[in-house]
Structures are given as structure tokens and as C-alpha cells.
Amino acid sequence: MEIKESESVAIVGASGSGKSTLLGLLAGLDVNTSGDIFLYDQAFSSQTEEQRALARGQYVGFVFQSFHLLPSLQAIENVMLPAELKGDKSARQKAELLLDKVGLSHRLTHYPNQLSGGEQQRVAIARAFASNPKILFADEPTGNLDEENGQLIIKLLFELNQSEGTTLVMVTHDNELAKMCDRQLVMSAGQLTERTL
Template identity: 90%
Template sequence: MSRNTAIKVSNLTHTVTSNTGNLTILKGINMEIKESESVAIVGSSGSGKSTLLGLLAGLDVNTSGEIFLYDNKFSSQTEEQRALVRGQYVGFVFQSFHLLPSLQAIENVMLPAELKGDKDARKKAEVLLEKVGLSHRLTHYPNQLSGGEQQRVAIARAFASNPKILFADEPTGNLDEENGNLIIKLLFDLNQSQGTTLVMVTHNNELAKMCDRQLVMSSGQLTEKKL
């Protein structure tokens, strides 16, 4: 049975203005990712991987080209419209966590489900925090947590809305080996049990090899790695 296309990118470019003039970070990228695929985006630091991930999730606006999440064309949408699409389809694990400092761990995890009107948001958040080994940290605030603990809260939050597409930027980058392995298992369990499309930026070669496909970013261009 053929799978629907979850993400489609056509001739994507992204240019930013710097002190030395315009800098083109992404150059004419084309890609397609099917539902329930797991895809790793690899490449050297500064090659544009995280920029691409943010554009795919609708967190920023590309300079030219087209990005589709299912049938939603981000390039023609307002920020409010993109936010609605993100709420419907997207979970995102940020490398820098982006937890809300005024909310406890459980409240941070509850937030996406609450925004969807889920009455079981608290119970689901408790289960997710237990899965990432933080059932003893429910009422702690981000500044009371280590970097690794904050990363695990951020991952639990990304799972809370049962996203159709989960974007993860270096999901194991702030974790020790034991907790990194725990998170890897969670990511692929979600991918396989719920058919969630998984797209991650990673420097972890072993994690990349576990994905269905690897895409290599180099000098702002994307190529498929032959496995």
C-alpha cells in the first residue's frame, strides 16, 4: 500500500542578512518524506541542518521555493495559519529545550495537549514523564533541572500532542549514553507504533543508521546517503 507524502520541498532556498552582506544558507533543496518514515539529516556543524528543520516545521519563513506539510503550503500562510498547522501535525524537540521557565515540568508537558482541549492532559503528561525517567521531577521548574533532565522534559512535551510528524534537533545531544538510549527507544517506538513521521538532525552516527534514510547536508545542499 502506498503511503501519503508527509513533507514535500521544492527548490527551497533561504538567505539571511549578516554584517558582511547576504548569506545563502540553503540552496535549491528538493526532498520528499513519506508518512511513518524515519529520516536523519546529517552533516557538519553550520551546514544548514537546523535551519532546514525549522523551516520544515513552519518555525521560520523560507526565502523562495515551496514547503508542503501534507496539503498545507507554508509559503503562502501567515504565522497564525502556520501555528494552526503546527498544532495539528507537528511535535518539535529543540536542541536548546525552549521550556517555559514559569511552568513546572508536568505543566510544560501538559501544554500541547491542553491547547488541543485534551481533558486527560495531566494524566498523559504523568505517563510521558515516567517513560523518560522523570516521575520524581513532576513539580520541578526548568531551572531546578539539569540539562539532560530538561531535554527529557522537552521530548516528553513533543510527544504530548501525538504529532503526525516529529522533528528533533540533536535529541540525544545533551544526554548521557543510558538516557540517550532511552530516548532513542522512545522516538522509534512512537515512529513504529503510531506511524509518526520522524525527522531528526543528529551527529550521532548510530542513531542516524537506525533511520530508514539518511540525508546529508553540505554547503547548503541536500543529497541522499546511499546505505
């Protein structure tokens, strides 16, 4: 499988088929047991965890299905973190703008346990955008959102893909969302095939 720069790709398939595992492997969060995974000509399989973390920091944004927000940080601090780690002096300003874009400018100082599931998902999405990633991996990005907020997030994901040339790779059960992507890959029993449209 090859994913080209600026492309949008949906990975679809039944629960338990390996979609989220594949996403974790592609992002260098998990280590493959065979084969090779290359990110901008860097072979993840031969790198240490520290090297993979540096590559992720340079190239990758990730929206987790279970949010992975840091409970001791406020919403604004969670979103600032990736930009701060890159040494971005405008991290706070950027985080405020992103939280406003996802409709949460009134929740900046709230901690994750003070936010609903949908609000936590929107904070996680804002955080993924904060480092200006070249590739955004999203695991069920609208799975915990109501229809209105789901549409808002879809708009943001595709805006980033189109305006910034960010490569978008998402796992989704939503066929309508999958159809909005340039390509659809189907995972079945650990095998990946391309869905022809």
C-alpha cells in the same frame, strides 16, 4: 525532497551546514525565502504565522536542541501544555505517563532551572510527544544526554515512529543513530543529498 508518512529520516552534516535551519523550515517555524514547503498539501510559504501555528498544532511535535521550556511552568505543566492547547481533557494524566516514560516521575513539580540539562531535554521530549504528533522533528535529541538516557530516548523516538506511525525527522551528529533511520540525508553547504547505504 519528499518525506513520506511514517518514515524515519536523519539529516546529517557538519556544524553550520544548515541542518537546524532546514528543520525549522520544514516545521514552519521559519519562513523560506524561495521555493515551497508543503505539509499535508498545505503550502507553508503562503500562510500567515497564525495559519502555520495552527498547522503545527495539528500535525507537529518538535524537540529543540535548546529545550525551549517555559521557565515559569513546572515540568508537568510544560508537558501538559500542547495537549491542553488541543483541548485534551486527559492532558495531566498523559503528561504524568510521558514523564514516567522518560524517567522523570519524581521531578513533576520542578521548574526548568531546578533540572539538569539532561532532565530538561527529557521534559522537552515528553512535551513533544504530548500532542500525539503526526510528524516529530528533533534537533539533536540525544545531544545533551548521557549514554543511558540517550538510549532511553532513542527507544522512545523509534517506538513512537513504529507504534503510532509517526513520521520522524531528526538532525543528528550521531552516525549510529542516523543508521537506525529509514533514510539519511546529508546537508553540505546548503545542499541536500541522499546518503546511499
